[in-house]
Amino acid sequence: MRHGLLLAALLLGGCVCAPAATTASPTPTATPSASASTTPSATPTSTTAAGTFISPSGLYRLTLVPPWRRSECLSATSPGDQRILAFESFLAVREEDEFSTDIGSPFDEIFVRAERNTDLLTPRAWIQSGKLGQSSTQTLEDATLDAKPAVLMKNGPGFIAAYVVADRSIIYAIGYRRGFNSTIDPAVMERIVTSFHVLADNERPSPTPTPAPAPRSAEAVADALADGFARKDADALAAVMAPCMSQGAEQAGGSTMPRVRFVAELKRSFAAGVAVTVQPRPIETDNSGSFVRSTWTQPDQQTSRRDLYLRNDRNDGGRWVWHLVLVRQPPR
Numbered sequence: 390m391r392h393g394l395l396l397a398a399l400l401l402g403g404c405v406c407a408p409a410a411t412t413a414s415p416t417p418t419a420t421p422s423a424s425a426s427t428t429p430s431a432t433p434t435s436t437t438a439a440g441t442f443i444s445p446s447g448l449y450r451l452t453l454v455p456p457w458r459r460s461e462c463l464s465a466t467s468p469g470d471q472r473i474l475a476f477e478s479f480l481a482v483r484e485e486d487e488f489s490t491d492i493g494s495p496f497d498e499i500f501v502r503a504e505r506n507t508d509l510l511t512p513r514a515w516i517q518s519g520k521l522g523q524s525s526t527q528t529l530e531d532a533t534l535d536a537k538p539a540v541l542m543k544n545g546p547g548f549i550a551a552y553v554v555a556d557r558s559i560i561y562a563i564g565y566r567r568g569f570n571s572t573i574d575p576a577v578m579e580r581i582v583t584s585f586h587v588l589a590d591n592e593r594p595s596p597t598p599t600p601a602p603a604p605r606s607a608e609a610v611a612d613a614l615a616d617g618f619a620r621k622d623a624d625a626l627a628a629v630m631a632p633c634m635s636q637g638a639e640q641a642g643g644s645t646m647p648r649v650r651f652v653a654e655l656k657r658s659f660a661a662g663v664a665v666t667v668q669p670r671p672i673e674t675d676n677s678g679s680f681v682r683s684t685w686t687q688p689d690q691q692t693s694r695r696d697l698y699l700r701n702d703r704n705d706g707g708r709w710v711w712h713l714v715l716v717r718q719p720p721r
Contacts, residue, residue, distance in 0.1 A: 446475035447593040448503050449561065452584035454577060457481045462633040462645050463494065474559065475503040479581070481573055485653060488646040493547075495569040499581055500548075506560040512540040512553040515560050521553075522546035534563070535586050549575065556587045605629070605708040607699050611669040611681045614697055614711060618665040618683065623655040631702065631712035638716035663687045667697065677715065691719065 442459065443450045463478035479499040480487060487496070510518065513529060524546040532541040532552060539554040542564075551564025563585045565578040610629045617626035627648060634651040637643025646654075667683045673696075674680075680696040698713035 442479075443588070443594060444475055444477060444501070444503075446503065447588065447596075448475055448559065449501065449588055450586050451479075451499075451501070451581060453479065454581060456483070457499070457581060458484075460487060460498075460647075462487065462489065462647055463498065463500075472505045472507075473502065474505060475501065477501050484647040484649045487650060488644055490644045491642040493569075497565070497568045497571050497573040497578065499565045499578055500551075500563070501585070502562045504560050504562075506555055506558050509558065510555070510560065512538070512555055512560065515555070516540060516542055516553055521551060521562060534583065537587075550579070550582075552582065552585070554585075554587075559587075561585070561587065602706040602708055604706075605710075607672050607679055607701075607709045608669075610699050610709045610711055611667070611672055614681065614683075615667040615669040618667050621659040621664075623652045623659065626655065626711075627652045629709075629711050631700075631710040633712070634714070635712060636714040636716075639718045641716075661687065665695075672699070677713070680715070693717070693719065 440452050440454065441450055442453050457479050458481075460478045460480045461484075463480070465473070465476040477500065480494075480496050482496050489495075504520070506515065516529060521542060522545065524544060526544040527546070528543045530541050530543070532539045534552045534554045537554050537556065539552045542551045542553065543549070545551055545564070548564045548566040551562050553560065553562050555561075563582050565575070565582055567575075613629045614626065617623075617629075630648045630651065632648050633645055634648055635643055635645045636651075664686050665683055666686075667681060669681055672679055672681055678698050678700055680698045683695050683697055684692055685695050686692045694717040696715045696717060697711055698715060699709050700712050702708055702710045702712075
């Protein structure tokens with residue numbers, strides 16, 4: 390609950406929503422993007438049976454136990470590292486409750502990483518090369534996963550257990566970690582992890598053609614922000630949001646949350662009397678990207694400047710989206 394109040398405070402006032410970090414400006418958590426629409430988009434997954442999750446990469450499947458779901462914010466549809474073919478995380482909380490901060494996610498998490506194994510390393514050699522990091526308490530033991538030889542790494546850096554298995558020229562790491570507010574029986578996470586299956590070529594779903602989205606420029610997003618905030622229309626603003634929204638403050642921490650939660654926070658802020666004026670031109674640029682300025686006011690509180698950052702989203706056909714709110718320090 391405390392974290393939820395802090396997140397709301399950043400939208401309602403000028404508070405920082407995470408523990409402070411000594412940086413000149415926050416580096417928001419990297420958040421993959423998918424198609425923006427007038428309503429929060431569905432998770433890009435394919436289902437072949439109840440509880441069966443097939444990765445958008447087409448490489449593997451898991452059997453998820455409700456309420457486990459893929460987290461759009463913690464997964465990477467198009468990782469920047471060309472060696473990584475997929476990186477996906479799964480949570481057992483609703484999108485409306487999900488968030489993460491500079492110090493990580495407070496929730497129990499299952500993760501799957503698929504990486505090119507061009508050197509054809511064995512799972513043990515891959516782990517020993519430091520690909521998953523190192524921990525003074527870690528142990529390695531031989532195991533079997535998906536009817537393939539595997540290595541089980543326990544008590545790794547930041548996770549409880551992870552299986553590593555190689556299949557042809559790809560290596561997979563599948564594991565789970567306990568959150569700050571852990572509520573899940575580890576046996577449940579172990580059951581999901583051990584349901585992992587590498588898809589053979591004839592098991593992979595056929596690609597579904599999708600129409601190219603209509604082009605959208607940075608100027609169009611800036612104008613939509615000015616109009617949506619003027620009308621206090623959070624649903625209209627959702628149409629130009631990235632699937633994951635980040636917010637932070639200069640010389641302080643930040644947070645990331647799904648679009649659906651960010652929209653709900655905005656609606657509560659508008660209901661509490663927050664008014665926002667957006668200056669759609671000029672579109673400025675700094676080390677963090679392109680942005681437009683906005684002024685946020687609330688009764689009985691100091692007015693604050695917040696810059697609304699835009700980016701060209703390669704995962705959305707090159708359309709521009711709004712993805713970050715950065716609270717500027719007040720003039721001295």
